[in-house]
Every structure is written in structure tokens, then in C-alpha cells.
Amino acid sequence: METILFLAHTEADGTLGKAALETLGAAKTLSASLAGSTLVVGLVGAQTQSAANQIAACGATRFLSVAGADFSQARYASDILAIEALGKASAATIILGPASSRWNRVMAGAAQRLGGRIDTHATGIAAAEGKPAVTRWYYRQRMEGVLTRTQRPWIVLLETGCGAAWSGEPGTTSVEPLAITLPALHTTVTGIQAPAADAQTIRPDANLLFVAGAGWTKKQADGQAHADEAEKLILGFLVKAKASLGSTKSLVDLSGEGQAVLKFMTHLNQIGQTGATPRHPKGLATCCHGEEPHTVGWRFVNERRAINLNAACSWAQGKADVLYVADSFAVMRKVNELLAAK
Amino acid sequence: MPTAYQIVVCGSLVPDPLQTLEPVTTPTGPALKNEMMLPAVLDPWAGHALFEAANLAKQNPGSKVWFVSIGPKAKLQQVMMTIAQKVPFELVAIDGSASGFTEASEAAAALAEAINGIAGLDKTRLFVFGGWESASRGSGATMQMVGERLGITDQFQGVDQLTVQPDGSFKVLERIEGGKHQVSSCTALPALLGWATGNLPEPPNNPQVGMLNMRTVMPALQKAKAIKLPGDGLAFASVNLPKQRRDTKIVKDMTPDAIAAEIVEWIGKE
Ligand SMILES: Cc1cc2nc3c(=O)[nH]c(=O)nc-3n(C[C@H](O)[C@H](O)[C@H](O)COP(=O)(O)OP(=O)(O)OC[C@H]3O[C@@H](n4cnc5c(N)ncnc54)[C@H](O)[C@@H]3O)c2cc1C
Numbered sequence: 001m002e003t004i005l006f007l008a009h010t011e012a013d014g015t016l017g018k019a020a021l022e023t024l025g026a027a028k029t030l031s032a033s034l035a036g037s038t039l040v041v042g043l044v045g046a047q048t049q050s051a052a053n054q055i056a057a058c059g060a061t062r063f064l065s066v067a068g069a070d071f072s073q074a075r076y077a078s079d080i081l082a083i084e085a086l087g088k089a090s091a092a093t094i095i096l097g098p099a100s101s102r103w104n105r106v107m108a109g110a111a112q113r114l115g116g117r118i119d120t121h122a123t124g125i126a127a128a129e130g131k132p133a134v135t136r137w138y139y140r141q142r143m144e145g146v147l148t149r150t151q152r153p154w155i156v157l158l159e160t161g162c163g164a165a166w167s168g169e170p171g172t173t174s175v176e177p178l179a180i181t182l183p184a185l186h187t188t189v190t191g192i193q194a195p196a197a198d199a200q201t202i203r204p205d206a207n208l209l210f211v212a213g214a215g216w217t218k219k220q221a222d223g224q225a226h227a228d229e230a231e232k233l234i235l236g237f238l239v240k241a242k243a244s245l246g247s248t249k250s251l252v253d254l255s256g257e258g259q260a261v262l263k264f265m266t267h268l269n270q271i272g273q274t275g276a277t278p279r280h281p282k283g284l285a286t287c288c289h290g291e292e293p294h295t296v297g298w299r300f301v302n303e304r305r306a307i308n309l310n311a312a313c314s315w316a317q318g319k320a321d322v323l324y325v326a327d328s329f330a331v332m333r334k335v336n337e338l339l340a341a342k
Numbered sequence: 343m344p345t346a347y348q349i350v351v352c353g354s355l356v357p358d359p360l361q362t363l364e365p366v367t368t369p370t371g372p373a374l375k376n377e378m379m380l381p382a383v384l385d386p387w388a389g390h391a392l393f394e395a396a397n398l399a400k401q402n403p404g405s406k407v408w409f410v411s412i413g414p415k416a417k418l419q420q421v422m423m424t425i426a427q428k429v430p431f432e433l434v435a436i437d438g439s440a441s442g443f444t445e446a447s448e449a450a451a452a453l454a455e456a457i458n459g460i461a462g463l464d465k466t467r468l469f470v471f472g473g474w475e476s477a478s479r480g481s482g483a484t485m486q487m488v489g490e491r492l493g494i495t496d497q498f499q500g501v502d503q504l505t506v507q508p509d510g511s512f513k514v515l516e517r518i519e520g521g522k523h524q525v526s527s528c529t530a531l532p533a534l535l536g537w538a539t540g541n542l543p544e545p546p547n548n549p550q551v552g553m554l555n556m557r558t559v560m561p562a563l564q565k566a567k568a569i570k571l572p573g574d575g576l577a578f579a580s581v582n583l584p585k586q587r588r589d590t591k592i593v594k595d596m597t598p599d600a601i602a603a604e605i606v607e608w609i610g611k612e
Contacts, residue, residue, distance in 0.1 A: 074524060076497040101518040105499040108446065108483035112490040117447060117575070120481040133579060138442045139357075140477050143365050143583050145372065145443070150575035186530040187496050193515060194522040202521030208609055241609055253543075267502075267539040268521045273359045273477060274386040274539070284605065293359040304588070305608065307601070311592055318587035324601045325594045334602030342606075 002037040002132070004030060005092030005153075006060070007083065009074075009102055010045030016054055019098035021165035023158045024058060026125055027096045028166060031059075033127040040064065042086035042095075044079065046072035049175060056171030064089055065175045070182055073189040074102035076109065078182055083110040085178045092153050094132060096125065099157040107155055116153035123162045140273050141299035161279040161300065199264050201238060201245035208243040209280040209301055210234070211271060213288025214250035215308070215328065216262065226329065231262050233332045240339040244280065246271040246297075248288050271297035286328040290314035307331050345510065346404030347531075348464060349395040351431070352453050352472040352488060353388025354440045355413045355421045357381070359477065365581040371573055372443045372581040382417045382440075384425050387473025391537035393545060394504065395471050396429030402506070407431040410456050412449055412569070413440040419563050426555035427547035433559045434460065435566035442478030443578065444571040450487030452569050457492060465492075465532045474499045474517075474536035482536065489534040496528050499536040 006027040008020035016024075031039045041060040043051050048065040066082035083106065087095060097103045099121055111118035123144075124135040133148050134156055194200065216230040238245055247269040251262065270276065273293040283301035288294065290306060291314050298304060298319075305322045306315035315323045324331065357363060357380040364375040374380065384392070392409060399405035408431060411418060415437040422433065434456050438449075457463070457470065470492065472485040482499060489497045500517030507513060507527075515523040517538050593601070 074518075075526070077495040080495065101500065101516070101524075104482055105497070105516070106486070108481070108486035109490045109497065111483070112447065112450070112487040117445070118481070118483050120483060128579070136481075138365075138479065138581065139363055139374075140359075140480055142363050143581055145365075145581040146579040148577050148579065187526050187528045189524060189526050190513075191525045192518070192522055193525050194520075200521065204520055266521075268517065270539075282609065284609075291360075299584070303608075305605065311594060316590050316592055318590055320590050321588050322591045322593060324596065324605075325592065326596070326598055326601050330598035331601050331605070334599050335605055338602055338606045 002034050002093045003040060003091055004037055005040045005042050005086065005090045005095045007042040007086060007095050007097040008044070008051070009100070010043065010048060010051045014045065014047050014050045016051045018165055019100055019160040021167070022160055022163050023096055023098045024055060024166040026158055026163050028058065029163075030094070030096070030125055030127060030132060034130070034132065040090040040092065042090060043067075043175070044071050044082045044086070052173050052175045054170050055166065055168070056173040057168040058166060062090065063173050063175045064178060066178050066180055074105060075185070075187055075189055076106050077185050077187060079106045080109050080113065081180050081182065083107065084113050085180055087114045087153055089178055095153055095155040097155070097157050099159045103157055107157055111153070111155045114153050116155060117149050117151045118155040118157070119147070120157045122156050122158050125156050125158065137299070141277055141296045159279075201264055202268060203242065203244040204278060206242055206244040207281050208241055209246050209278060209283040210237060210241070210243040211246040211248065211283065211285040211288050212251060212262065212265070213248045213286065214254060215287025217251065217254060220329065227262065229329065231264070233329065233336060234262065235264065236336045237332055237339070240336060244278065245269055246276070246278065248272070248294050249274065273297065285315060285320070286332065290319050295319050345402045345506065346467060347398065347402055347469055348406055348408075348467045349399055349469045349471060350408045350410060350457050350460065351388070351392045351395045352410050352470070352485065353392060354385050354411055354476065354478070355382040355417055356385045356440070356477040358383050364583065372578050373441060377441070378414065378417070382421050384421055385473055385476050385478070387475060387477070387537055387539070389544070390540045390542070391471040391473055391535070392425070392431070393429060393542045394537055394540045395469070396431070396545070397542055398469070398504065408434055408460060410434040410436070410453055412436040412438045412452055414438070415563055415566055418566070422559050422563070424547070426559050427549065427552035428545045430551055430554060433555070433562040435562045436569055437566040438569040439571050440478065442476070442480070443573070443581070444479070445573045445576055446479060446481055446483035447487055448571040448573070450484045450491060452571070453484070453488045454491035457488070468532040470494060470532065470534040472536050474501065474538050485534060485536045492532065494532045494534045496530065496533040498526065498534070500538045501535045502538050502540055504535060
């Protein structure tokens with residue numbers, strides 16, 4: 001008999017975000033398919049009552065909470081105590097949480113403390129023959145494994161975009177607060193460093209991922225490089241299409257070496273083996289060769305198109321749905337024109 | 343706080359990313375086809391951690407870097423031939439599997455034991471570094487568990503920057519959602535940092551550093567303790583390569599204007 005703890009932290013506004021609601025949806029489904037299991041909610045945040053009310057109708061038997069100013073921010077030393085307390089108070093055998101940066105930072109430590117095991121970056125959890133089984137990727141999204149574990153508690157962090165978010169009418173529910181005595185803390189979270197609004201190119205919720213490759217900085221047919229125009233075309237497109245900007249490793253490495261290339265590009269934009277694996281419904285690759293270490297980062301991009309001068313580039317090898325053999329400068333100039341006219 | 347640091351970097355090796363990988367089933371669980379034949383490289387984010395460690399040590403005289411690694415001895419030796427040319431460190435080698443299918447908590451136990459075995463370890467001067475995720479298991483779990491076993495509760499993951507302040511405290515930038523960083527300040531050691539890319543280029547090879555390192559690398563490999571990571575309680579129902587290979591439509595004879603119109607229409611579709 002499993003006790004499933006849905007464990008989430010609130011967002012800055014005190015509510016539960018999309019990732020948390022998707023995890024709750026998965027927890028409900030799992031609970032329904034494991035006979036005799038119970039669902040418990042555990043919440044962490046500055047205040048948790050409004051989040052509890054938001055999901056009052058989810059069918060949990062208990063709502064546990066660790067709340068207070070010390071839990072408003074993501075900090076290992078305080079978050080781990082909250083998670084440990086919620087894990088113990090709920091006597092959870094399975095703990096499901098969203099794979100947010102906050103939970104990714106601390107949940108494995110919590111698994112160690114609770115004497116359990118953890119699987120992160122899970123893309124699914126489902127009951128098979130009465131036992132929960134987790135799906136996740138290995139070798140940077142190169143192969144997909146399905147696994148089971150006998151140890152409990154078993155903590156699973158679910159990636160976003162893998163299932164439907166739970167939805168239901170808000171209500172009121174009573175929350176059982178857990179008191180935590182914090183030791184002297186050495187770490188203070190002092191703020192968030194974000195690029196200036198106009199340089200904010202990473203938009204996880206965008207419909208389109210626009211990838212720029214090193215070709216944008218290479219010598220073109222006229223024997224010259226046109227980094228200035230590339231920069232204008234790319235930024236212009238991002239604003240008009242509200243797309244998120246990805247890059248290849250080659251291009252960010254060039255930027256890191258201080259070459260006069262796309263200044264707004266940092267290694268945070270890098271997609272691939274040693275970069276990010278974002279989730280977007282569509283992706284457009286430009287001036288990018290589509291080599292395997294790059295395209296493994298496209299695992300969760302559904303529809304894929306590429307523009308490349310080279311008909312034999314790697315996108316042609318079954319990696320894109322459509323490869324346009326063309327000059328990205330010419331195409332994107334026109335795309336921007338059309339979008340501006342809309 | 344002292345500034346002569348002890349910096350212990352944990353990192354393993356992974357198959358060269360340009361290699362084709364194929365899973366196979368073995369009596370002990372999943373593995374890679376021809377795993378021992380695949381050329382290996384230093385796990386990229388662990389590599390960044392090592393280069394950041396070396397840089398921190400260089401800027402703070404009296405500091406020392408250890409590199410603690412679990413891997414098959416022969417592969418470790420192969421990877422050390424290149425890495426040892428780059429930055430000074432003392433190797434602590436553990437002879438065991440570097441497979442992505444091993445269990446993080448078992449790897450963490452072996453790493454923590456090896457770190458605790460370092461002679462003269464002083465936790466008030468200790469930074470434990472590693473990659474925030476491996477390119478094999480890719481779970482970001484091992485380092486946190488190492489930290490727990492060493493009693494380190496000032497932990498940071500997805501670190502891109504560490505700056506020591508004039509008062510000895512340090513500032514850390516960790517990756518969070520949306521291309522942003524969380525900024526923290528920490529006033530005490532020990533601390534554990536799982537590095538993302540950081541800000542340093544890969545150091546060039548330096549044969550002198552290589553010669554110096556090799557004095558400790560070879561003995562460390564010789565006395566590497568052999569361990570098993572059995573994956574108790576863990577069972578894989580399947581491991582598969584993704585099947586979908588797309589039927590790529592290669593469009594060669596459209597004008598840029600026509601392509602642009604098609605792309606704009608595609609972007610606009612729900
Ligand atoms: C350990 C390791 C890890 C790696 N990790 C990553 C990773 O995480 N992410 C990643 O991206 N790479 C990674 N790589 C590198 C990867 O193998 C490739 O080298 C890289 O992706 C190539 O980048 P690119 O396509 O931008 O550049 P190039 O290979 O230089 O390709 C440029 C492309 O632009 C095209 N082009 C030029 N001009 C135009 C034009 N006007 N119009 C249209 N097309 C044009 C060219 O035809 C060419 O295909 C890794 C490599 C290693 C060894």
C-alpha cells in the first residue's frame with residue numbers, strides 16, 4: 001500500500017505553478033491506479049494556505065505544510081529540513097514533486113536523509129502490474145529507460161510538459177502546519193540576477209525555439225561575415241515571434257572567446273549534450289549543422305524545421321521534419337518583414 | 343574564513359559524445375554495447391568543476407585540488423593522459439563502473455568514503471565540487487548525497503560563478519528557470535557546489551603540469567580500490583533508443599521569399 005506525497009513549493013505569489021499542477025495530475029493518476037494507495041499533499045512556502053485552497057478538491061487525505069519567511073526562497077539548508085519533516089510526517093512511500101530548479105537542488109539530499117532513493121528528470125510514472133514504474137532518459141536523452149525500485153521512500157521529480165495539469169474548483173481546506181527549528185544558517189539568498197528585459201532571450205513557455213548556429217558568424221557568399229546583421233535579424237525575430245533563443249555550443253564558445261559575435265548569446269542559451277533540453281512545440285534551426293551532440297537537446301521539441309545552405313547537413317538525416325536548403329539571412333529577412341506587416 | 347582552500351572535485355568519465363550509443367542487456371542490468379571499447383572523455387560539467395577548482399586554487403595560495411573519480415581503471419588512465427596535462431591536482435581513483443545505469447546513492451557512498459580518507463582533510467577549508475549533472479545518468483543526485491554524507495548543508499547546484507568576497511564569504515550564482523541566476527552569499531565552509539558551465543575556457547595542455555601530476559596519478563591508479571555498484575533494489579524493465587527517425591522533407595528549389603511565407607504560416611498555426 002503506497003502513501004503518495006505530492007510535494008510542492010509555492011511560487012512567489014503563493015500559488016502553485018503549472019509544473020506543480022502537472023505533478024499533482026500525475027500523482028492523482030498514479031494513486032488511482034494503485035489499489036489501496038492514499039494521496040497526501042505537502043506544501044512549502046512563505047504562506048501555503050492559498051495554495052492548499054487552490055487544490056482543496058484534489059482528493060488528498062491530508063494537507064501538510066511547512067510555511068514561513070525562511071521557506072520563501074530556495075536554499076538547500078532550509079528546504080531539506082522542510083522536505084525531511086514532510087516526508088516523515090506523511091510516512092510517504094512515494095514522493096512526487098515537480099523538477100523545478102528549487103527541488104532539483106535539494107531533493108536528492110533529502111532522499112539520502114530519508115533513507116530512500118530518487119529519480120530525477122522523470123518523464124513519466126505509471127503503475128505496471130500493480131507496481132509504480134518510472135520513465136527517464138539516460139546519456140543526455142539518448143536512450144529511454146523504464147525502472148522500478150523496492151526501496152522506499154522513492155522520490156520522483158517529474159519534468160514539465162509530460163502530462164495534463166490537475167484542474168479543479170478552489171475551495172477551503174485545513175492545513176496541518178509542521179514546525180521546524182532552523183539551525184544557524186550560513187547561506188542567504190540575496191536576489192535573482194536576470195538579463196535586462198531586452199536581453200532576456202530564454203522563454204521556457206514559448207511556442208517556438210529558435211536556434212542560431214555558428215553559421216551566422218561565418219563568412220558568407222560575399223566573402224564577409226555579417227555578425228551585425230545577424231544580430232539584428234535574430235533579435236528582431238525573437239521579439240516579433242515571441243520565440244525562445246537557443247544556440248549551438250560552437251556559437252556560444254565563440255562568444256566566450258570575446259569574438260565580435262552575437263553579444264546577447266551566453267552559454268545559458270546552449271542546447272544539447274552539454275546544454276539545455278528545453279520543451280517547445282516547435283523548433284526552427286538556422287545556420288546550425290544539427291550534429292548529434294546538439295540535436296540530443298531537441299528531444300522534447302516536437303515539430304522541427306531547419307534552414308541550412310548545405311543539403312547534406314545532419315538535419316537531413318531524419319532529425320528535422322523539413323530542411324530548407326537556403327540562406328538563413330535571406331529567409332529571416334523576409335520572415336521578419338512578413339511578421340512586421342501582420 | 344581561511345583562503346587556503348582544500349578543493350575536492352568529484353568527476354567521472356563518459357563516452358565521447360560523438361559516438362553512437364546503443365543499450366544492451368547484461369546479467370547485471372543495462373549497459374552500452376562495446377562499452378569498454380568506446381573512447382571516453384572527462385564528463386563535461388565535472389570538467390568545468392575541475393577547471394574552476396584549479397582557478398580558485400591558483401588565486402588563493404596554499405590551496406590544493408584533489409580529483410576523486412570512480413571509473414574502470416584502464417579508462418581512468420586513458421582520460422588522465424589528457425586531463426592531467428591541463429591543471430594541477432592529486433588523483434584519488436576508485437576502480438568501478440562509470441555507467442549511467444549505476445545507482446547514484448551507491449556512487450555517493452563510495453565517493454564520500456574516499457573523500458573522508460584524504461589525509462589532513464580540514465572541513466573548515468573544504469569546498470567539494472562536482473558537475474551539477476553527469477552526461478551519463480544525468481540526474482544531479484550524486485553530489486547532493488555526497489554532501490549529505492559529509493554533513494555539508496551549504497549546497498549549490500547549476501553553479502556558473504563563485505566569487506570570494508574581501509571578507510572571506512563567497513557569492514554563488516546558480517541557474518534557475520528562464521535563463522536567470524539565483525544569487526546567494528555564504529559565510530562558512532564546508533560548502534558543496536555542483537557546477538554548470540562556469541566561465542572558464544578549457545585550459546591548454548601544459549606538459550610540465552602533466553609531468554607533475556603523473557607522479558601521483560600512476561600510484562593513485564595502482565592503489566585504486568575496486569568497488570561494486572550493484573544497484574540493490576533497482577530493476578530496469580527496458581532501455582531503448584528512441585525509435586522515431588523523421589522522414590525529412592528536403593526542400594531545395596523554393597525561393598527565400600516562399601520559404602519565409604511557409605515558415606510564417608507554420609509558426610502561426612496552433
Ligand atoms: C563533449 C562535447 C559536447 C558537445 N556538446 C554540445 C552541445 O551541448 N550543444 C551543441 O550545440 N554542440 C555540442 N557539441 C559540438 C557539436 O558536436 C558541434 O560541433 C556543434 O553543434 C556545431 O555547431 P554549429 O552547427 O553551430 O556549427 P558548424 O558545425 O560550424 O555549422 C554551421 C552551419 O551553418 C551553416 N550555414 C552557414 N552559413 C549559412 C547561411 N547563410 N544560411 C544557412 N546555413 C548556413 C553551414 O552550412 C553549417 O551547417 C559538443 C561536442 C563535444 C565534443
